[in-house]
Amino acid sequence: MRDESVPVHPDSDPRHPLVVFGDHRFCAGEALAVQRMAGPHMHSQIELNFVLEGDMTYWFDGRELTIGAGRLSLFWGMIPHQVIDRREGTRFVCLYVPMSVFLGLASLSRFRDAVFRGAMIEALEVRPYDRDIFLRWREELLSGDVGLVEIVRNELTARVLRIERDGWRDLREEGSAIASLGASDSERVEHVERMLRYIAEHALEDISAEDVGRDAGLHPNYAMGIFKRAVGHTINQAIIRHRLDTAQSLLISTDLPITDVAFESGFGSVSRFYEAFAHRFVEKPTTFRKRMRSKSIMPA
Structure with missing residues (x-):
């Protein structure tokens, strides 16, 4: 029986996006072969993709992004994404990294903020040995050896730092603000990660910024302050963002009426849903x- 605490690449329920919550551990996708996904989905970890051969096309937050062989990309799994096409024989290494890694590295402020704002990051420098290293990391993570997992944690963290140092670009070409939380603020990092996870798990319910702070054991004003510093936007903006991400997935992968989409996505009224949707997507x-359906971004 599979350990349910370990996050895996989720299969999508054709009616609803599936969100999988892990337990802060690094892990790897078992499959090397890239397959079209049945619909958009979301999960809580940061996802890294290293394409070994071929090329793959993501639908990612309303855009089509193609990643070819020898390219390394990463993104936050809470942004709706779906592999909609791939060249026959395309293979990749897919690794999952706890978001606490990004929250805890002070030097990643601009990089980290771009990730949490929905960027698809591509490393500008990929070295010849990256292919073998990613394959080894995958094998060692799948082995379940605790000692090896800890080594991979340190090595992969260093690789992320090199992406920030060597240069990167946002494939969506969106700007980002700069947020900062020091590496020494380990307790606050833990609080912010808990708040992010609480939002991801409960955003479709009737929750407020106060509820998010309370779950982390914090005064609401303090919670809102450290969250804004770490993530780059407010708790309320994060809740609305998650609800709109869910709405996107439902609009594409289901035939639910708009009213049902609004309520399934956590909006208390259809008018508030229309207002928030139009503000973000301008339609x-x-x-x-x-x-989106005219572009065939539909279940495969």
Whole structure:
């Protein structure tokens, strides 16, 4: 029986996006072969993809992004994503990293902020030995050896630091603000990660910023302050962002009426849903659904 505490690459329920919550451990996807996904999905970890051969196309937060052989990319799994196409024989290494890694590294402030704002990051420098290293990391993570997992944790953290140092670009070409939380602020990092996870697990419910802070054992004002510093936007903005991400997935992968999409996504009223959706995507939900389906971003 599979250990349910270990996050795996989720299969998507065709009716709803599936969110898988891990237990802060690094892990690797078992499959090397890239397959089209049945629909958009979300998960809580940071995902790294190293493409070994071929190329793959993601639908990622409303855009189509293609990643070819020898390229390394990473993104936050809470952004809706779906492999919609791939060249026959495409293979990749898929690794999952706890978001606490990013929250705990002070030097990653701009990089980290871009990730949590929905960037698809591509490393500008990929070395010839990266292929063998990623394959080894995958094998060692899948082995379940605690000692090896800790070594991979340290090595992969260093590789992420090198991405920030050597240069990177956002494939969506979006700007980002700069947020900062010092590496010595380990307790606050833990609080922010707990708040992010609480939002991911409960955003579809009737929750407030106060609820998020309370779950982390913090005064609401203090919680909102450290969250804004670490993530780059407010707790309320994060809740709305998650609800809109869920709405995107439902609009694409289901035939639910717009009213049902609004309530399934956690909005208390259809008017608030329309207002929030139009503010972010600059179009109505019905228009968004038609446009995305005309591009064949549909369940494979």
